[in-house]
Amino acid sequence: MAADHHGPAKGIGRWLFTTNHKDIGTMYLWFSFTMFIVGGLFALVIRTELFQPGLQFVKPEFFNQMTTMHGLVMVFGAIMPAWVGLANWMIPLMIGAPDMALPRMNNWSFWILPFAFAMLVATLFSEAGAPNFGWTFYAPLSTAYAPSSVTFFIFGVHLMGMSSIMGAINVIATIINMRAPGMTYMKMPMFVWTWLITAFLLIAVMPVLAGVVTMMLFDIHFGTSFFSAAGGGDPVLFQHVFWFFGHPEVYIMILPAFGVISEVLPTFARKPLFGYTSMVYATASIAFLSFIVWAHHMFTVGMPIAGELFFMYATMLIAVPTGVKVFNWVTTMFRGSLSFETPMLFAIAFIVLFTIGGFSGIMLAMAPLDFQYHDTYFVVAHFHYVLVQGALFSIYCGVYYWLPKWTGHMYDETLSKAHFWLTFIGVNLAFFPMHFVGLAGMPRRIPDYALQFADFNMLSSIGAYVTGFSQLIFLYVVIRCIRGGRPATDRVWEASHGLEWSVPSPAPYHTFAIPPQVR
Amino acid sequence: MSSRSDAEQTYYVPEQSKLPFLATIGLATFIYGAGATLNAARAGDPDPMSWLLPGGFAFFVAVLWQWFGTSIREHRLGLANAQLRRSYVLGMQWFIFSEVMFFFAFFLALAYVRLFVVPWLGGEGDHGLANRLWSGFAAEWPPSQTPQQALDAAGGTQLTARQSEFLAPPSTVSWSGIPLLNTILLLSSSVTLHFAHVALRGGRRGAMNVLLALTLALGMTFVxxxxxxxxxxxxxxxxxxxxxxxxSTFYLLTGFHGLHVCIGALMLSVTLARARFAGDFTPEDHFGFQAASWYWHFVDVVWVCLFLSVYLL
Incomplete structure (x- = not known):
């Protein structure tokens, strides 16, 4: 086709009208970073207020808006689009496809996002204020008692859901249909496998999220009573439907991370991935289990005891496939000839810190113990360990790993290591003390707290500032790497393995117009 | 996965296109307009932006019309090789799966309400204690009164509920009249559509057109x-x-189903028009027909579940 002979178009039109998976991947990644900064600023407002006990800087109403917007922006605006960006860039390169299966829809999936988030973030400046009911938007806080901006929140979620579903359909169609000859399912790179399963999860649960916000919309504007006991509904119904979406959602954010780590470790351990087949089955098991554990988020709402027990045991089962993965990663490194470039540092930190988050997850899974932990900072500590030290660290891991392939230049190893170490120290300083204050009884989502939590909260705030400002180093490293630097070879890394390293660095605008033969 | 013969014909990657971005503009305008209109209506304010909703929607539909038209033209030019056609098939199948999950949320809500919430509110089971807040409410389906009505009748008050907010109907919709007839109509339409497909594959275009039209007529009668x-x-x-x-459950389940019947009918109309006036679709290659047909059967299956759980049980 004619497309083979074309480079990128000139000007802004290149980005607005592109059908190229690399352009779209780049846009997703920049959008994600922008949202990460926005969500990070919200977090810094929270941490500034919590630096000392007492109300210092913001009003409690605004504090609630900050916790809500921080969660929504980070989950839907930063982490998820980053994964879709990496998927766009890497999946066609890894399976030897000329592009994503449905390139125009691919562009559409991306461009919906900036509009959706503009609508959501703009509510901050409205008279009623932004949504203030927490990112889990429990009814009736989000229905009967919600600010009027909830309408835009609901429609924003609809738009994000459309974007995610179309993106996921594209990923699935690409992986099923666009693999190069010889690229059988069990030869696919782990990142492709984890994304295939992630895309399935997205298509399965994003519509359920759309359903639950639609029920909210009708309760608010059309007088239905899904979440009102006065009409025969139940606020707890909201939680069931929401978490039916919400639990698979957390795996949507972490499964691609497993994929990235499984790509990076073999390269820097100079050994093939240990237990590839078991990795595939473990990922699939985790995805399956994610559908039958949702109510472990709701142990304290008053479920029948049979429900508590079922969801407790089912949740603990997840530790088995996750344990398989951690075992395989450690074994991949065992007796390897390790080197510690920045992606490897992030990967190793991921394994250690994500496992800590996994352990606190097992603690939370125990229904009787959860009665103590529920809605305390212990929960906040847990999910930040899996989402920041887990998902975010592996996004950085993947970005540093593939950045030379994208830009054609090596990044600055010294500065990127500084970024790693400062982030590593910052996030642990920020989130580890939260375990202690949570166990001691500090509730989440409050702008003020009892005096005995003061020291740990101050540490957390200092950690948050260290983390926040360290990300500027990352921005600088990336911009410098795009502008220039030591040229990268095609292989980039000594022991890199896979189709994406067989194309030149930077990867040409169009790759694999003729599919390669995989042996 | 691709075989060697496919690889000889390159996968068609479209050039730059304005369609997705324009579709986004239309969609965002329409959705923002919907939010603004709803909020203004709720607050009782005049809505200066009331044109955004219909204007955005019209623009959005116009762009989608262009987009589908472009795909059809590309197909006629022979740009869509077997591999690209498989991408379309996969796209449609997974899209329908996402629709299934959307309905699943509402069926889940209905099941939870009937199995747990209403009995608990009526004083039965594990959480029968809830009845203390709504004394006088009896668990039955469909409820002859809402918990609030029961409480009002018993002379009690609830701080959170406004008086007489929710009023249950004196009688409920019977399954035996129109719903049963509608079930028969929709099931028959699936049969006629199937035979339209059979006719297409057998190259009997006249029969296909008639059967398609019949399917459409049955669907319209249903609506x-x-x-x-x-x-x-x-x-x-x-x-x-x-x-x-x-x-709530009755109208949202049947309403979203009805909306999907309308979308399916639109797809069938386009299919019929393409078949009748443009001579599209061959016995071997008829993705557009296939997609509309799958969608219609999906809508049909949803109705059967709905007939059972909303009307019959």
Whole structure:
């Protein structure tokens, strides 16, 4: 086709009208970073207020808006689009496809996002204020008692859901249909496998999220009573439907991370991935289990005891496939000839810190113990360990790993290591003390707290500032790497393995117009 | 996965296209307009932006029209090789799966309400304690009164509920009249559509067109009867969206189904028009037909589940 002979178009039109998976991947990644900064600023407002006990800087109403917007922006605006960006860039390169299966829809999936988030973030400046009911938007806080901006929140979620579903359909169609000859399912790179399963999860649960916000919309504007006991509904119904979406959602954010780590470790351990087949089955098991554990988020709402027990045991089962993965990663490194470039540092930190988050997850899974932990900072500590030290660290891991392939230049190893170490120290300083204050009884989502939590909260705030400002180093490293630097070879890394390293660095605008033969 | 023969014909990657970005503009305008209009209506304010909703929607539909037209033209030019056609097939199948999951959320809500919430509110089971807040409410389906009505009748008050907010209808929709007829109509339409497909594969285009038209007619009759039933329920039975959980689940399930029937009917109309006037679709290559047909069968299956769980049980 004619497309083979074309480079990128000139000007802004290149980005607005592109059908190229690399352009779209780049846009997703920049959008994600922008949202990460926005969500990070919200977090810094929270941490500034919590630096000392007492109300210092913001009003409690605004504090609630900050916790809500921080969660929504980070989950839907930063982490998820980053994964879709990496998927766009890497999946066609890894399976030897000329592009994503449905390139125009691919562009559409991306461009919906900036509009959706503009609508959501703009509510901050409205008279009623932004949504203030927490990112889990429990009814009736989000229905009967919600600010009027909830309408835009609901429609924003609809738009994000459309974007995610179309993106996921594209990923699935690409992986099923666009693999190069010889690229059988069990030869696919782990990142492709984890994304295939992630895309399935997205298509399965994003519509359920759309359903639950639609029920909210009708309760608010059309007088239905899904979440009102006065009409025969139940606020707890909201939680069931929401978490039916919400639990698979957390795996949507972490499964691609497993994929990235499984790509990076073999390269820097100079050994093939240990237990590839078991990795595939473990990922699939985790995805399956994610559908039958949702109510472990709701142990304290008053479920029948049979429900508590079922969801407790089912949740603990997840530790088995996750344990398989951690075992395989450690074994991949065992007796390897390790080197510690920045992606490897992030990967190793991921394994250690994500496992800590996994352990606190097992603690939370125990229904009787959860009665103590529920809605305390212990929960906040847990999910930040899996989402920041887990998902975010592996996004950085993947970005540093593939950045030379994208830009054609090596990044600055010294500065990127500084970024790693400062982030590593910052996030642990920020989130580890939260375990202690949570166990001691500090509730989440409050702008003020009892005096005995003061020291740990101050540490957390200092950690948050260290983390926040360290990300500027990352921005600088990336911009410098795009502008220039030591040229990268095609292989980039000594022991890199896979189709994406067989194309030149930077990867040409169009790759694999003729599919390669995989042996 | 691709075989060697496919690889000889390159996968068609379209050039730059303005369609997705324009579709986004239309969609965002329409959605923002919907939010603004709803909020203004709720606050009782005049809505200066009321043109955004219809204007954005019209623009959005116009762009989609162009987009599908472009795909069809590309197909006629032979740009869509077997591999690209498989991408379309996969796209449609997974899209339908996402629709299934959307309905699943509402069926889940209905099941939870019927199995747990209403019995608990009525004083039965593990959480029968809830009845203390709504004394006088008896667990039955469909409920003859909402918990709030029961409480009002018993002379009690609840701080959180406004008086008489939710009023259950005196009687409920029977399964045996229009719903049963509608079930028969929709099931027959799936049969006629299937035989239209058979006719297409056998190269009998005349029969295909007639059967397609018949399918469409059955579908339209379904929609008309459903509208009539809604009218009857609203005016004669007093069953509205505000009738408590029965009205909520009834209207959202049947309403979203009805919307999907309309979308399916639109797809079938386009299919019929393409077949009749443009001579599209061959016995071997008829993705557009196939997609519309799958969608229609999906809508049909949803109706059967709905007939069982909303009307019959």
């Amino acid at each position: 008309a009867l459903q509208a009539w039933e809604y009218h009857h329920a609203y005016t004669d039975l007093g069953l509205t969206l505000k009738s408590g959980i029965y009205g």
